[in-house]
Amino acid sequence: MGQPELTEISPNRAVFCLFRSKAGDFGFSLRCSLGGGTFFGLCCLLTGCSTFEEALEMASHGDSTKVDKLVRDIYGGDYERFGLPGWAVASSFGNMMSKEKRDSVSKEDLAKATLITITNNIGSIARMCALNENINRVVFVGNFLRINTISMRLLAYALDYWSKGQLKALFLEHEGYFGAVGALLELLDSA
Secondary structure, eight states, X not given: OOOEEEEEEEESSSEXXXXXXXXXXXXXXXXXXXXXXXXXXXXXXXXXXXSHHHHHHHHHTOOGGGXXXXXXXHHSSOBGGGTBOTTSEEETTXXXXXXXXXXHOOHHHHHHHXXXXXXXXXXXXXXXXXXXXXXXXXXEOSGGGTTOHHHHHHHXXXXXXXXXXXXXXXXXXXXXXXXXXXXXXXXXXXX
């Protein structure tokens, strides 16, 4: 197989990482069970929402920093020894260990924290797969990102930030149809 040129990340129900070489060969890199399905399931449980769109709407009005423990909550600012900025999440849902903080969060805050947690997981997996395959372009596909501008912005920023500008996140306009179109093209090619 030739040198991989891009990684495809599909964060729908679970997260799948595929890569493609310049020669057109494909390979499977990794699978993780925490993806868009996990976000929606946890939001249903934590907030009582009943649709994916409702979960995203709630998340758009929430403040995840009320739920998550940040580096600055522990160290009072940046943790320079390890190069961690104060705004970075140190522990997803870490503030929920305190009853007082649990009592002060809204359903919207919980939805936003859930979205940030899952998106950070997806971003970490994408970065790991790209580094493992020595790839600098990551294409995100799937319906989890269909109307999810929060996750798209976070993924683009996180890949750029944590890779010091070496990784580029790419998103498709009609990402939910990416796999179906690829399957159709393969079918037509073999006919």
